[in-house]
Amino acid sequence: MTDRNSGASPPGGALFTLLASLLDRALSSLNALGSLWIFFIMALVNADVFGRTFFLAPIDGVNEMIELSLVGIVFLQLGDATQHGRLTRSDGFFNFMLRSKPRIGRRMGAFFDLLGAFFMGLILWGSTPLLIEAWGGDHYVGQEGVFTAPVWPVKLVIVIGCFLTFLLFLVFAWRYLRPGDSKASETPDMVV
Numbered sequence: 001m002t003d004r005n006s007g008a009s010p011p012g013g014a015l016f017t018l019l020a021s022l023l024d025r026a027l028s029s030l031n032a033l034g035s036l037w038i039f040f041i042m043a044l045v046n047a048d049v050f051g052r053t054f055f056l057a058p059i060d061g062v063n064e065m066i067e068l069s070l071v072g073i074v075f076l077q078l079g080d081a082t083q084h085g086r087l088t089r090s091d092g093f094f095n096f097m098l099r100s101k102p103r104i105g106r107r108m109g110a111f112f113d114l115l116g117a118f119f120m121g122l123i124l125w126g127s128t129p130l131l132i133e134a135w136g137g138d139h140y141v142g143q144e145g146v147f148t149a150p151v152w153p154v155k156l157v158i159v160i161g162c163f164l165t166f167l168l169f170l171v172f173a174w175r176y177l178r179p180g181d182s183k184a185s186e187t188p189d190m191v192v
Helices: 013-055 062-083 092-100 102-136 152-177 182-186
Strands: 140-143 147-150
Touching: 013 062, 013 152, 062 140, 062 147, 062 152, 092 102, 102 152
Parallel strands: none
Antiparallel strands: 140 147
16 A cells, blocks of 8 residues: 655645645544554453453443444544555556556546545534534433443544544645646555
């Protein structure tokens, strides 16, 4: 898989380079946070298993924490996985078009990236009201008196992850649409 940033010249000058760099740092930070979250969940599950087995004392709320965490981790790591070409894809025809007909290949790349941005925008559009509702309605998971956890932090992670991935797809599309950027056709972009 090809890293979508490798060798691509930054289009749009210094401002674009700065914004792309900030986006890259944000995506890397979210990915690291997602990895730490996975480690925390693994430790929590192991502690729950040991507590159940050796002390007959399970940890309350482990199921609820895992339920919330799975969705949150996906959206924390989505942008970085997209950026580094780690999503499942079938790009044989696309790579062929980039090599044989670079102009058409670049337009295809831009089209696919704009589709990716469109779908991230749809998820963002649908998730933002759910975040507002979870925040304002004090939604939680669990059983009162035993364990409860608010839902809004995971909803916020979904919105942030979608927004940053939306921006990433726009950056990729811009790189394909920028006239005179010969590097974009040399490094195959990912088809989502």
